[in-house]
Amino acid sequence: MRYHGPPERPCRIQGGDMGTAKYDHPGYLANAGAAGTYHVGVWCPHGYPAHVHIGRAGSQDDARLRLRIPDGVFQSMPDDMETLCRRAFGQALAEGLLAASEGDFQEVRLRLDAQPWSGPLAAAQPA
Structure with a gap:
């Protein structure tokens, strides 16, 4: 999965725009079984607003x-990186957003009350 945006700041891998440790993480690979494996990561183009990006792994x-x-909300969220990615992936599964985004770009608001996904999640390797 590629992160949409300037190549010099594709994701949190590159370090923090806002000076927080939450920015040094390559994201996660979520194995949703028959639905496939997805790369879930956070992207912050210019500090705010942050987005959780979800795309097909590989x-x-x-x-x-x-x-x-x-x-x-981003800086004040109590979620660590894993919980934030689990919350976003849980919302995507519950609302059928993965299938809906297969062909067309889709952006929705992260529900802060979304139930975090409890399935298998592995740290992605840095690019």
Whole structure:
């Protein structure tokens, strides 16, 4: 999966725009069984707003699903990186967003009350 945006800042892998440790993580691979494996990661183009991007693992295509973290909430969220990615993936599964984003770009708001996904999640390797 490619993160949409400037190559010098594709994801949190490159370090923090906002000076927080939450920015040094390559994301996760979520194995959803028959639905496939997805790369779930956080992208912050210019500090705010942050988005959780979800795309097919191993794909060179841009992530087609983006869950926007509400403005001003990202820094105050109690979630660590894993819980944030689990929450976004749980919302995507519960609302049928993965299938809906297969062909077209889709951006929705991350629900802060979404139930975090409890399935297998493995740390992605840095690019």
